[in-house]
């Protein structure tokens with residue numbers, strides 16, 4: 001039976017509705033071709049009006065979503081044109097109370113959709129929709145003393161990490177929460193005849209490669225799949241010298257900078273060379289609280305990041321602070337910080353707001369914010385300083401945690417050899433979601 005489109009909304013009688021609410025937690029309150037209002041139950045009436053186009057678009061039937069590929073078989077625009085209800089929607093008893101809707105499409109075809117109560121509840125609020133996709137509400141911004149308190153849980157064993165899911169899941173969640181963790185007890189690759197030096201053929205045999213591949217795959221960059229950090233005579237990167245390396249993030253001049261960086265300390269017996277880490281999100285939050293105008297400027301003024309050397313010219317403009325407009329703090333409603341971009345050694349001349357006739361107020365606020373940010377992350381109380389032991393790999397969120405290295409000297413005969421690689425933030429967040437799926 002085809003439901004005749006009626007501009008007037010159909011409303012179910014209150015007496016009938018009350019009896020249905022008592023009888024089960026899902027009931028239909030009203031409907032027309034543009035919306036279906038349902039009561040999602042619990043103790044009190046909880047009315048939610050879903051757009052019919054949303055419902056049709058979200059249909060999970062085998063005709064709409066391929067069972068094997070899980071890909072959608074239609075476009076939003078396709079189903080949105082003149083979408084109508086073919087019959088009155090009903091609630092049916094299945095494994096859970098289910099809203100059943102028959103649709104009439106612009107081409108005259110009819111399709112059917114079912115929406116279980118749990119799915120309807122999931123889409124009934126922004127908080128529920130974001131659950132299981134973004135985990136920013138679990139992030140804990142840290143200063144030095146905060147991180148030191150967490151050190152026990154942020155250190156895991158290499159073999160436990162590689163075997164089974166328990167330890168790796170813990171690492172994935174720690175990386176979301178704090179943006180850093182340490183994997184200890186790594187087999188010394190110099191004792192393995194197959195890993196005496198990095199070659200194209202033995203990439204997969206190095207411990208750092210095995211650690212990275214638990215997230216999925218390694219993000220290759222112009223440094224290679226894996227890269228050595230060692231002193232080089234004619235270094236093209238200051239990482240490969242013994243000088244102090246200020247706090248920074250890697251590859252901000254890429255369109256998609258790496259989400260995670262892994263650094264395996266194969267040798268670290270030189271004098272000095274401690275690593276410094278700082279939580280840029282805490283610094284950003286500090287500025288948001290103390291100087292909102294500067295915070296706003298840090299989101300708006302693009303910083304030039306480039307690598308113009310060695311016959312390569314990488315270039316990208318991005319602001320210091322990037323918020324995610326789609327993910328808001330449930331308590332405050334503030335957009336949450338998505339990433340920070342800070343890498344003074346790879347900064348180029350500014351392109352915008354650099355003349356006094358081009359919004360000097362904004363640029364002044366931006367500079368005030370940059371000074372406040374640097375003061376904050378360079379304050380010892382906000383830094384975790386550590387001489388990372390040999391056979392340990394640090395993994396950190398390159399879009400959040402700043403890293404630095406103090407000057408070191410091999411004059412006393414020590415050696416320093418790190419091997420590193422990157423992992424896309426997408427791979428990391430995919431693991432975060434699948435490990436925390438309900």
Ligand SMILES: [Fe+2]
Pocket residue numbers: 239248249250403
């Ligand atoms: Fe770096």
